[in-house]
Amino acid sequence: MSSEDDELQQTNTEERFDFRKEEASAVTSGKGLDEDTIRLISEDKDEPDWMLERRLRALEQYHELPMPDDWPGAPDLSGLDIEEIVPYIRPDVEARDATDDWDDLPEDIQDTFDKLGIPEAEKKALSGVGAQYESEVVYQNMQEQWEEKGVIFCNMDEAVQEHEEIVKEYFMTKCVPPSDNKFAALHGAVWSGGSFVYVPEDVTVQMPVQAYFRMNSEGMGQFEHTLIIAEAGSEVHYIEGCSAPKYAAHNLHSGGVEVFVKEDAHVQYSTVQNWSKNTFNLNTKRAIAEKGGRMEWVSGSMGSKATMLYPSTILKGKGASDNHITIAFAGEGQDIDTGAKVYHNAPNTKSTVESKSISKDGGRTNYRGLVHIADGAENSSTAVECDALMFDNESTSDTMPYMEIEESKVDVAHEATVGKIGDEDVFYLQSRGLDDDDAKQMIVSGFIEPITEELPIEYAVELNRLIELEMEGSLG
Amino acid sequence: MRTQLHTAVDESTVRQISEELGEPEWLLETRLEALDALEELDMPDVIRTPGRTWTNLYDLDYESFVDPLNAAEEKDQEGPDEIEVLSIAEAVEQLPDVLEEHFGSVVDPQENYLTALSTALFSTGTVIYVPEEVDAEDVAIRTRMNSSSLFNYTLVVTEKSSSVTILERQSTGDADVEGERYYSGIVEVAAGENSHVQYGALQNLDDDTYNYTLKRADAGTYSTVSFIDGNLGSRLTKTEVSTELNGDGAETKIVGAFFGRDDQHFDLDSKVWHRAEHTTADLVMRGVVDDVARSVYEGVQDVGSMAWDTNSYQRENTLMLSDESEADASPKLIINNHDTEASHSATVGQVDQEDLFYMTSRGVDPKAARDMLVEGFFVPVLEEVEVEELRNDIQELISKRLDE
Numbered sequence: 001m002s003s004e005d006d007e008l009q010q011t012n013t014e015e016r017f018d019f020r021k022e023e024a025s026a027v028t029s030g031k032g033l034d035e036d037t038i039r040l041i042s043e044d045k046d047e048p049d050w051m052l053e054r055r056l057r058a059l060e061q062y063h064e065l066p067m068p069d070d071w072p073g074a075p076d077l078s079g080l081d082i083e084e085i086v087p088y089i090r091p092d093v094e095a096r097d098a099t100d101d102w103d104d105l106p107e108d109i110q111d112t113f114d115k116l117g118i119p120e121a122e123k124k125a126l127s128g129v130g131a132q133y134e135s136e137v138v139y140q141n142m143q144e145q146w147e148e149k150g151v152i153f154c155n156m157d158e159a160v161q162e163h164e165e166i167v168k169e170y171f172m173t174k175c176v177p178p179s180d181n182k183f184a185a186l187h188g189a190v191w192s193g194g195s196f197v198y199v200p201e202d203v204t205v206q207m208p209v210q211a212y213f214r215m216n217s218e219g220m221g222q223f224e225h226t227l228i229i230a231e232a233g234s235e236v237h238y239i240e241g242c243s244a245p246k247y248a249a250h251n252l253h254s255g256g257v258e259v260f261v262k263e264d265a266h267v268q269y270s271t272v273q274n275w276s277k278n279t280f281n282l283n284t285k286r287a288i289a290e291k292g293g294r295m296e297w298v299s300g301s302m303g304s305k306a307t308m309l310y311p312s313t314i315l316k317g318k319g320a321s322d323n324h325i326t327i328a329f330a331g332e333g334q335d336i337d338t339g340a341k342v343y344h345n346a347p348n349t350k351s352t353v354e355s356k357s358i359s360k361d362g363g364r365t366n367y368r369g370l371v372h373i374a375d376g377a378e379n380s381s382t383a384v385e386c387d388a389l390m391f392d393n394e395s396t397s398d399t400m401p402y403m404e405i406e407e408s409k410v411d412v413a414h415e416a417t418v419g420k421i422g423d424e425d426v427f428y429l430q431s432r433g434l435d436d437d438d439a440k441q442m443i444v445s446g447f448i449e450p451i452t453e454e455l456p457i458e459y460a461v462e463l464n465r466l467i468e469l470e471m472e473g474s475l476g
Numbered sequence: 477m478r479t480q481l482h483t484a485v486d487e488s489t490v491r492q493i494s495e496e497l498g499e500p501e502w503l504l505e506t507r508l509e510a511l512d513a514l515e516e517l518d519m520p521d522v523i524r525t526p527g528r529t530w531t532n533l534y535d536l537d538y539e540s541f542v543d544p545l546n547a548a549e550e551k552d553q554e555g556p557d558e559i560e561v562l563s564i565a566e567a568v569e570q571l572p573d574v575l576e577e578h579f580g581s582v583v584d585p586q587e588n589y590l591t592a593l594s595t596a597l598f599s600t601g602t603v604i605y606v607p608e609e610v611d612a613e614d615v616a617i618r619t620r621m622n623s624s625s626l627f628n629y630t631l632v633v634t635e636k637s638s639s640v641t642i643l644e645r646q647s648t649g650d651a652d653v654e655g656e657r658y659y660s661g662i663v664e665v666a667a668g669e670n671s672h673v674q675y676g677a678l679q680n681l682d683d684d685t686y687n688y689t690l691k692r693a694d695a696g697t698y699s700t701v702s703f704i705d706g707n708l709g710s711r712l713t714k715t716e717v718s719t720e721l722n723g724d725g726a727e728t729k730i731v732g733a734f735f736g737r738d739d740q741h742f743d744l745d746s747k748v749w750h751r752a753e754h755t756t757a758d759l760v761m762r763g764v765v766d767d768v769a770r771s772v773y774e775g776v777q778d779v780g781s782m783a784w785d786t787n788s789y790q791r792e793n794t795l796m797l798s799d800e801s802e803a804d805a806s807p808k809l810i811i812n813n814h815d816t817e818a819s820h821s822a823t824v825g826q827v828d829q830e831d832l833f834y835m836t837s838r839g840v841d842p843k844a845a846r847d848m849l850v851e852g853f854f855v856p857v858l859e860e861v862e863v864e865e866l867r868n869d870i871q872e873l874i875s876k877r878l879d880e
Binding site: 073372390395402404406407410411417419 | 523525526528530781794796797798799800801802803804805806807808809810811812813814815816817818819820821822823824825826
């Protein structure tokens, strides 16, 4: 491991995530949700009429759709009062459009992202970076070489203005319509910020692009929208990170992610979610993969009070494939309900899901997954593997997979195990001189290793560091 | 719930059934309460995912076939002399205390709409009572349904350190009945301390019959309850086989086999609740779907927070023989105690092409090769069936079905 990674290891991660700044904003929508709020957001962004119309229609759907609380074992969302959430805060940044120079940002925002290590990472390992503070993207930059090849990486609001035709065609139309679920509808009504990524045919973006989302204000909601279009034969790796300081009042994060994987394209979408433990994290993420396309979801869910997140992939074209890797860690007071959805709608499609979850100090993890193989999706195969580790008797670990098979020429397998951390393993390590905490940490690292192995090194380090913090009980 | 039943089902019907069986007041009351509750109760839970309801129970037209006063059947109930194998009317006479203590203690009569309907209307059934330290084999219950509806109730009570093996078969008799039919069966097993219950059931109702069955055991300290459930008949089956492991050291095994063809629909649930220490469960289900048949499986292993030192396993495998068949499966783990070793697995697939190729290359004709592989597929389940008679019966029905 390089000395830089060591440095990353040694940073006080708690300090990096949990600091908070004075709330300073140019425009805030006020609490609650009605047509006026939507109009205010849309007007403040100077949006075209069609976008305002889509927002208003989504708002209607939001009011009609039921809360997802009648699912078996659904997380308790009763603490979430959407009328108390401030959906839109435009931070007080001089330039309306995101800057490409960190120095242009107000000192407190600059300081925030410095502490999170974003500019540092940009220099080292990324093709482009976007940084969102409250509801707006405040920084966006991409290396010139990619711009020259026609790659677009800009904030979503800018895309509405600059790439209107593309956005109009793809934005919450064919992948995640607002009618999908209540929070997708809410998202459709009040979305703000997020990234737009467009990779032209046959372009491979070698280094990942990253977006970082930060909520600073108490009681706010963040609703960023990410739209990724990877044209035929292209390749891109998108990484998002999220965090917020902890407050007494609840925050809400309800992001929307739409990924279009065209013929033979390859998209990897990685998330390390470390929202503070007062945040409700209710996202809708979906990809559509055309013929030969390959989608990969890597999700680490460490933070939040309650998470409901089921990244899904529709394998629409022949030979398309999908991989899901998820790690969930629920500590005290956390309910991490996460999983994967895969629809096999074409022949020769493949999917794999690997899930590892850890629950501790009364936390709950649940793997909730759906694999659907449609009639005619011949020679499709899917393999789902879920492993759960439990630390103590206050914790809960559930596994709820659903398999719907309409085609006979398939190979479908699901496997799950649940167990406690082995007393013998702990004893062995202790007998070698490790203390109890270190021994358990080492066992957990070993437990998730098959997954961290597949992550980019910076992320694996970050994830391990977060888990260590959780184990020390020093976060939240 | 809809109230479309009142033409056939009302208080006077329930009173009449109860009176004919010579029932005591408490049982009549239980029936009437269940009848009253119908309006508020929901159908048994079925799985719904976005865009797909795994089993639709709401479209059943109960009115067209529920006819409780004309229930007809042929029934054999037999067992060794040391134990009691009684009809409901006999049990009311001879074992009033046992009946009162255990009726409705394992399955809440008002658990859902169909259990309440069954409680209000059951007109036949069996009570099996095994006294302390008695070992009984060969209890056989055979029910041939000869009417458009039949509501059956079974109670098994085993006292301390006893054991019993019960074989139950449901089929359709020769009586000429027009149209669709409805069979409903509730089985309660109260397994006393250190007792051993083996309950095998083989359902082979005709293709016009809708079938709802709920079999549940309350397993006491150190008791062992094994269920074997074979489903071959009926048009639609919704069934749950479950055990509550309420006593320390209790064990259960729930083994299932099914074979669906034509447009049969099987919705099969296996459930276990670990509620005490040192309990063990093993859930095994294997089935085949052919033609346009559809199978739905839900398996639940629920480990309560007081269930220290739990072992819980579940396996489910479905084989699809035709392009148009469908198979849904959801094995669930709900774990609230970390001192648990639990696992589950589920697979869906077709007959292995390589195996098939190997056999045809040895000169076995393709149809025979496939049939052998299907029979082989059931072997791991059949091996779990300790009662030879039941194993042979299931095997025979499977090969018969393959020859159809």
